[in-house]
Amino acid sequence: MSKAIHSHHASATVLPAEAPAGLGPVKIGLMAIGLAALIAAPMFIYPIFIMKLLCFALFACAFNLLIGYTGLLSFGHAAFFGGAAYFTAHAVKEWGVTPEIGIIIGMAGAALLGLVIGFVAIRRQGIYFAMITLALSQMFYFFSLQAPFTHGEDGLQSVPRGHLFGLLDLSVQTNMYYTVLAAFVIVLLVIWRFVHSPFGMILKSIRENEQRAISLGYSVQHYKLGAFVMSATLAGLAGGLKALVFQFATLTDVTWQMSGEVILMTLLGGIGTMIGPIFGAGLVVTLQNYLATSDFPVTIITGLVFMVCVLVFRRGLVGEFYASRLGRKLGFEHRR
Template structure:
């Protein structure tokens, strides 16, 4: 009897996988359909803001969830790219796609410089160094002439994508943001499921063992740091075009804390988690903005409840639940 039980269990597991795969693909198809229809159902600017922050949180999760590095300096990449993109598009007159690439390149260079300094230390020391470096960049943005100080860069033209798609039309802008978001998420998925991503996970789980196997841990961490910075820069550059301005708000330490909050709420180490967490925070901010309730207090209460009741985040707890395991959900979705 005992000899047949594992075989039955294995058969059930194998038979469950096709159903789980179909369910995952079905949910993704429904989500994609909703995103395609969103500008006709919801205020498009709100959805574009949600997509920008979902990408920002996903970029941050690449570092925290898959590499085990907690950075408190990601606002420098997000806000820095917003400044670089806004300045390039408005002052240099470059097309929007080139402006976004300039923002990403600037964020990647910032990530390389900050990573080279911060990765000399580990744990809380690494986190504090990233915070200190981000604050230095904040004061640079406050004093630099091209950022216009507290006024920021305003009236940023959206321009024409590839020379013929007018992004001043809200619908065109929305589908551009959606396309950029989907491409970036595909890149993140491919990255974490590549041999490079597998090594990052091994570093997160047991760094000493990864070193003993001959991997240059610092180089892999630096690669993840720069990749995360560049994708955060993509989110910041797009946001600058959506709202047509870049301000100091995007480079403050509060923005770094906000992206940590989004990622933890959704669930670190998952693809959907940061997107869900970003959606929850942005929706709360949007709907509470016109009410008498203090947004930060409500967000803090939600975060506290989720930390106490859902230690792995909302999506992470669902994946770990009996239903999630039965449906075959894992870190890939």
């Protein structure tokens, strides 16, 4: 009997203890090159464009934390992204708080929304979960349309960027850019640490075999809700930064199309990879930016790119590279 109990506890320990992939010299070198490129980018590329890309990449990474590592498909992440944009913009413009306090207020609002929506949605699975998140997100959209503080279809405009910590003037483009970049890098480190923590390992075990995780005594609902709230909070950070970068918050950020865009970005890059959503966001934002002034319909071109990627790159662009012989040789592994 004692041997059986010991075996049971051993299984419970082993299940989530998937060893994280080490950061070999190739990975460290690539990260260093990428960071150096982002630091130097404003000297060659329009800073507003890169800041938009970083905000959406951050949004996609937050969404990937939920779908890629927990296996939950949400159709309502625009509520957290756009809601935080409204909360941050209102706090900075109407209450006169500093930008960092405004962003914290936006993240807190997104976390609260995530707690409420997640508490209702995680009781269902699969398409039912996705539809509940979509329905509740649409409810928040109509709230944003009617609420006085959002100014309806006009949105919140002329939002001041202010001074970060009372010292750094964010109205200076360079200061704003490196603030966004610093937040982006910090969040990537937080997500990496979270994914490779014991909590993250349990989320992966829930994704792979929920019933087995339940049988081993894990409170699956609590872990799902925790992941949902964290994903919502980080999506809120992306929305708050976007509101400061563009100095406005509008209904566009809370529409169901925005939820569709972040799903598209994550699928294109590769679900369950750290940098896949970044590549996906970069591809979508670049297409939108350069096709906006052309005669080509942006949505059709984006749809065609998505179709090609789904048919040819089943795991996403980065996921396919990880699964390729070169990717495996360099030490990458697609764990999805």
